[in-house]
Amino acid sequence: MNTTSPPAALTDVHRPRFHLTAEDTWMNDPNGLIRHNGMWHAFFQNNPHGSTWGNMSWGHAVSEDLANWSNLPVALPFSETELIFSGSIVHDAENTSGLGTPGADGPLVAFYTSAFTQSHPTTPGIQAQSIAFSQDGGATWTFYADNPVLTRDSENFRDPKVFFHRESGRWIMVTVEALDHSVHFHASDDLLAWEPASVFTHPGLDGGIWECPDLLRVPSPDGGEDSWVLVISTNPGGPAGGSGTYSLIGHFDGRRFTTEAPPQPLDLGPDCYAAVSFSGVQGDPVLLGWMNNWAYAEQTPTAPWRSSMTLPRTLHLERAADGTLQVIQHLVIPEEIRTLDLEVQASSAVLAELDAEEPFRLRGELPTASAHRLVLRFGDGGRDRDLVLAIDSEGHVSLDRSSAHEEPFAPEHTHSQPYASARAEGAVAFDLVVDRSCVDLELDGGRALISQQIFPGARTVTVLTEPAA
Template sequence: MTTTDLPRSRADLHRPRFHLTPESTWMNDPNGLVLHEGTWHAFFQNNPHGSLWDNMSWGHAVSTDLATWTALPVALPCSEQEMIFSGSVVHDAQNVSGLGTPGGSGPLLAFYTSAYSPDHPEHPGIQAQSIASSTDDGMTWEFYAGNPVLDRSSANFRDPKVLWHEESGRWVMVAVEATDYALHLFTSQDLLRWEPASVFRHPSLDGGIWECPDLVRVHERRADGTAGRESWALILSTNPGGPAGGSGTWTILGDFDGIRFTASAEPQPLDLGPDCYAAVTFSGVDGDPVVLGWMNNWAYADRTPTAPWRSAMTLPRTLLLEERPTGLALVQRLVVPEGLRTIELPPLPGPLTAAVPTAGTDAASAPSALGAAAQSLQLPALDADEPFRLRGTLAADVPHRLVLRIGADAPARELVIEVGADGALIVDRSAAHAEPFAAEHSLTAPYVPADEQAEIAVDLIVDRSCVELELDGGRAVVSAQIFPGPGAVTLRSEALD
C-alpha cells in the first residue's frame, strides 16, 4: 500500500497524491534521507501513537520515483527514557565502523539525537548523538551498544547530519546547539569517535532556535549540462524567524575545507512560503543534491485539519548554482511527478476572454462581474481533487493578481498570486480554506525579480492541500498548505489600481 494511493475511504479531502504523508499519525522533520541501491528512503519524525507531537520515533517510507511512497514499519522506536530526534543516514561502504557484516557491502548507519528523559539514570535531560545500524538495506535497525557516541552534556545539542569530505578523507558531522545559535562541526575516521573541528555562528540568524543543519556541495550547471563553479551551501532552519513568519529554512553559500565553514554570502530563504521547515538533502546522490522539507510550520502544525494523520513533506527539489551580477546564487528545481496534468497559461495580463465553466459548474455559477479590469481564463475541466500544474508567465510591470478559485459556493475559496506596483510577487492563501486556518500566516515573503525584468515565469503545482510555486526557473520557491476541500477550479486575472 502506498501513502499516495490510499483507498478513498481512508484518504480524506486533503491528503495529497504526490507528497509524502504518514498513514494515520503525526509527522514532522525529514530524517535519514538516503538513496541506496536505487531506492529512496525517507525517514521522518513520527509519533506512532497519535496525531500530535509526542513519542518521537523515526517513521519510514520508500520510493523508486520520489512521487509514490510506500509506508514501512517504524524504523527507530522511542522508549520511555529516550526519544529519537532528527538525524541522518550514510552508507558505510568500507565498513570503517565495524558494524557491518564481514565481507558484506557495508552497513547503513543512522545518526540521531538521543533525547533522554529527566529521569534517565546516566544522561538525565541530555541530548546527545547516537547510532543505529542496518545490514539489510535499511529494513531493520540495531541500536549501537556504545551509544551515545557524542555527548556535550547539553540539553539542546541535536540534529546530526553526517557527510563524507573527499579532500580531507574524513567523515564530517554538523549539529547544532539550538538555543546558542551555533553550528558545531566534528570529524571522524571510523564514524564512531568524533573530534571537535570548529564552530560557526551568524548574527543574522538569531531570531529563533537553530535546527536541522545540512552542509552540501552545489555546482553551477553550464549550458551543455556539465558542472561549472562550485560552492558549499549551509542549510539551516530557525524557529521562529522564518522568512514568512513562524518557522522556516535558510541557506548560506560559502567555503568548506573539511574543518571550517566560511560564509561568502548573506543568508537567503530556501523557501518564501510558510510551509517549508527542517529541509535536508539525501545522501548517496551522484549529481545535483536533492532536498526535502517538512511542509508545515511550528506556529500552527497541531491545528492542521487532517487528523488522524498530520503533515506532509514538500516535493523534492534539486539544488544548483546560477551566476548573477551579484555573484553565485542558489537555484531550486522542483522534481515534478511524471504524468501530472499540465496546463499552459496565456500571457497575463492578456486580452479579455469569455468565462468558460469547468466540469461540475454551469454558466450561472461561473465567476461573474468581471468587468473591464478582469478576465476569466479558459481552462480545461479541472477539479481540486486531482493534482494539476499551471505554467506560464505573469507581467512584472503591471500590478495584477491571478486568482485560483475552488468551488462555486460562497464564501469563495481562493488562492491569490499577486504582483504589486513594485513588481514583487506574493501568495495570499487567506481565503483558500473551507474553515478559518492560520490567519496570522496568510501571506508569503515577497519575491522580487531582477531589475527591469518584464515577466515572471510561474510553475504552480496544486496537490490537494499542498501548493508549491517555482518562480523564474527556480530562483525562488513558495510552499504553502491550503484546505479548500473539493470543487471545480476556475481561474481569473484582475488588474490592480
C-alpha cells in the same frame, strides 16, 4: 506496504497524492534521507501513537520515483528513557565502522539525537548523538551498544547530518547547539569516535533556535571548484513568519565553513522547515522539507494523519550579474500530474475549470507592466475560497492564501514573503503545483520557491485572471 497515494475515493479531502504523509499519525522533520540500491528512503519524525507531537520516533517510507511513497513500519522507536530526534543516514560502503558483516556490502548507519527523558538513569534531559545500523538495506535496525557516540552534556545539542568529505578522507558531522545559534563540526575516521573541528555562527540568523543543519556540496555553474551551501532552519524567524529555512553559500575545507554571503531564504512561504538533502546522490543535491510551521502545526485540520513533506527540490548555483553566486532550486514534479500552460494577461478572464481533487500544475508568465492577480477559486456555488498569485505595480510577486480555506486557518500567516526579480525580463515565470492541501510554487526559473498549505475542502476550482483591486 501502505501507499500514501491510494485511489482518490479512499482518501479524505485534504490528503495529497504525491506529497509524503504518514498513514494515520503525526509527522514532522525529514530524517535519514538516502538513495540506496535504487530506492529513495525517507525517514521522519513520527509519533506512532497520535496526531500531535510526542513519543518521537523515526517513521519510514520508500519510493522509486520521489512521487509515489509507501509507508513501512516505524524504524527507530522511542523508549521510556529515550526519544529519537532528527538525524541522517550514510552508507558505510567500506565498513569503516566495523558494524557491517565482513565481505558484504557495508551497513547503513543512522545518526540521531538521543533526547534522554527524565527517566534516564544517568543523563536525564541531555541530548547527545547516537547511532543505529542496518545490514539489510534499511528494513531493520540495531541500536549501537555503546551509544551515545558524541555528547557535550548539553540539553539542546542535536540534529546530526553526516557525510564523507573526500578531500580530507574523513567523515564530517554537522550539528547545532540550538539555543546558542551555533553550528558544530566534528570529524571521524570510523563513524564512532568524533573530534571537534570548528564552530560556526552568523549574526544574520537570529531566529529563536537553530535546527536541522545540512552542508551541501554543489557543483560550480561555470566548471570551477565546487561550492558549499550551509542550510539552517530557524524557529521563529522564518521569512513568512514562524519557522523557516535559510541557506548560506561559502567554502568548506574539511574542518571549517566560511562565508561572506548573507543568509537567503530557501523558501519564501510559511510551510518549509527542516529541509535537508538525500545522501547517496551524485551531482546536484536533492532536498525535502517538512511542509508545516511550528506556529500552527498542531492545528492543521487533518485527521488522523497530520503534516506532509514538500515536493522534493534540486539545488543548483548560478552566477548573478554582479558575479556572486545565488541558489537556484527546481521542483521535482511527478509526471502523472496534469499540466496546463496558461496565457496570463492583466484583464479579467476565465482560463480553466478543473477538478480540485486531482493534482494539477499551472505554468505561465506574470507580466510586470501592471498589477494583476491569478486566482484559483475553489468552490461549487457556495462561498468561494481563493488562492491568489499576485504581482503588484513594482513587480513584487506573492502568494496569498488568506481566503483559501473552508474554515479559518493560520490568520497571522497568510502571505508569502514577496519576491522581486532582479532581471528586466518584462514577466516573471511561474510553475505552480496544487496537490489538494499542498501548494508548491517555483518562480523566475527557480530563483524563488514558495510552499503553502491550503484547506479549501472543495471539489472544483476555476482559474481566472483579474486586475488588482
